[in-house]
Amino acid sequence: MAASRPEKRPEKRQGEKRVEKGPDKGLRVRRVEESVRVEVASLVANEVKDPRAAGAIVTRVEMGADLRSARVQVRLLEGGDDAARRREVVDALRRASGMLRREVTQRLGLRFAPELKFHYDDGVDHVTNVERILARIEADRKPR
Secondary structure, three states: OOOOOOOOOOOOOOOOOOOOOHHHOOHHHHHHHHHHHHHHHHHHHHOOOOHHHOOEEEEEEEEOOOOOEEEEEEEEOOOOOOHHHHHHHHHHHHHOHHHHHHHHHHHHOOOOOOEEEEEEOOHHHHHHHHHHHHHHHHHHHOOO
16 A cells, blocks of 8 residues: 655745735635725824825725735825825825724734835826826817
8 A cells, every 4th residue: 555645735935925816815805905994094084193194095905815914005185196295195104004003903803913005096096187188089079
């Protein structure tokens, strides 16, 4: 009789993180992302004292499979076309990330405090710009 060997798993390289995106992402990861988004949005609106963070809204949160890091996408309600204002709001949120990280972890009862990385969400601005260009083209096509 031949002895059966245990299956050999592929080795994970040191420092390599498994990041899943899209529909393959686990249900728990998606639920935690949404919960983190809601909590960070609430904290930014009510608890962050830095006036530079005023008017920031959280559009989405993307987390890795290990739930130890979160990419937080934010935008401005007004003044989003000003690049200096964008940098200012992201810097203010980065300065408050320690407090936000602690509060999110406590409120959600997470085992690990996810590292919050703030980025400005340009997506809606690009859509608005394309719509503006298309409206201008349509106006030029109309006979006068």
